[in-house]
Amino acid sequence: MTVLDFEAFYQGSAQRLMRFAYGLTGDLAEAQDFTQEAYARAWQRWRKVQRYDNPEAWLRLVVTRLATDRWRWIGVRRASPPPSAEPVPPPDEELMTLVAALKQLPLEQRRALALHYLFDQSVADIAAETGTNVNTVKSWLARGRANLATVLGGRSHVG
Template structure:
């Protein structure tokens, strides 16, 4: 076992507890502990000669946590961005979505991929793990069902 590995095994649990105490978050504590050991590894030839190399690790974690808290405070001090104003969907879109919901899922997915995402029949076949002719059938049947449903709706108005 190398000197660094022995140092790591002997100090890591304590450093992790220290980092957790500073941050209050497990993910941050793990990140800062890992970063401190990465920096220690890069400087190990000099660091191992220190009287207390573990104190150096705590200093690194403290600085990382301080920077993290500072960034967090700045983000919280900024006013939240104004939400984008999104117009409500128009009636035609609502009617189309309602009509799509009446279709079997394979037809609905094929239509959405083809017309909303501009995918080719071949690409849809690959994505849906279906033969090309089956996709063509789904598209044709889906269009026919939509036309009938939407035609019925236009007669009601």
């Protein structure tokens, strides 16, 4: 398998294959994706593909199969009923007040409070996730709680 053989094959056939893919799909982005995928597959099998009577026909077959698979996928998606979505109630006023207050805190404090109280992460887990030490996280949490209480006017429900 030589790179030069594949490069020459690509240079000599890429424009034609792209036109074929575009004519087949009617979508430029899909045509480009299918063309790229066909050449990637040809490169992986180049020793075998280069010995075919018409390697370019093999590429067209790959593009046709990719397009067919895509059409089947779209057909299945259209035939399937959309998942029933339960209506999500709007956030309550208390939560909106808390989020507005959190936005006023420095990012590190906000992140530590969210990870600790909303995701139930331990101080050690937060330290590992943020790449800092446990004492820094404890400091962020303490300062964050104090700042949050100030922003909320002493009405903080976090704790």
